Each structure stands twice: as structure tokens, then as C-alpha cells.
Amino acid sequence: MKKILCVVALSAAFCVNLFAKDYEVKMLDVNAEGTMVFEPGFLKIEPGDSVTFIPTHKTHWAKSVVIPAGASKFEGKLDEKFTTKFDVEGVYIYECPPHKIMNMIGIIQVGKPTNLDKVNAAVPKLEKRASENKGRLENYAKQIVK
Numbered sequence: 001m002k003k004i005l006c007v008v009a010l011s012a013a014f015c016v017n018l019f020a021k022d023y024e025v026k027m028l029d030v031n032a033e034g035t036m037v038f039e040p041g042f043l044k045i046e047p048g049d050s051v052t053f054i055p056t057h058k059t060h061w062a063k064s065v066v067i068p069a070g071a072s073k074f075e076g077k078l079d080e081k082f083t084t085k086f087d088v089e090g091v092y093i094y095e096c097p098p099h100k101i102m103n104m105i106g107i108i109q110v111g112k113p114t115n116l117d118k119v120n121a122a123v124p125k126l127e128k129r130a131s132e133n134k135g136r137l138e139n140y141a142k143q144i145v146k
């Protein structure tokens, strides 16, 4: 019985890997949504998927701010393409450190929103820091699929 369970578990892990996707988030000075902005700002993916942050415009990088329990923090480097894999389900909020005051911030939802309470508590606090593009993070948070 233990052997069978092990085989099932192994093939499930393999399947997840087979269908894992890589998504792209552009780091921009401006788009239709406003200035200093991630595109897309809200992204829904599945566990095992990866996201690559693309330095389309200069002076940006992505750093995690709120992550689910058990997940790893992430941070790219200035003007560098950066890929990170998301294995732990939940909602991740990340920002561009030099432009957080302009609300350069984004949300990646990985599977189910396991940490919604934490996210709902963080969003108003993060919005308060923004002197421009107010309400952007709130808009993204509304797109979280429950």
C-alpha cells in the first residue's frame, strides 16, 4: 500500500511539473493604467508556475512584501530579468522598492487565497504610503479569486 501511494504521489508531482507555465510581468515607467507600473499588475497562476519580471523600462525591480506562510521571500535586481517559481499557494504582494511611493506594486495569486486575512489587513496600510496612483493595489486586491 505504501508503495502504491508513493507512485501516485510521484506521478502527481511529475504532472504538476509537466504543465507548469512561465508568465511574464513587465516593469514599466508608464502604460494605459498610469505611471510606474507592473503589467499585468494582478496575475493568477497555479502552484509550480513561474513568473519572470522583465525590465522593459529601467530603474525597476520586484521585491516581495506579503507572502503566504511557508513561502520564500523573493527579490530581483535593478534592471535585471528575474524569474521566480511559486510552489506555495496563496496571495503574494510585491513592490518596486524605489517606486513604492508611486504605488508600483502588484499581486500574484497562486492557487487558492490561503492568506486572505493577512492580505486584506496589509492592503490599506500599503495604500497609505502611496502619494500617486492611489487605489491601484485595492483594484488588484478586488480581482483575487476566492
Ligand SMILES: [Cu+2]
Pocket: 036, 059, 060, 061, 096, 097, 098, 099, 104
Ligand atoms: Cu520601479
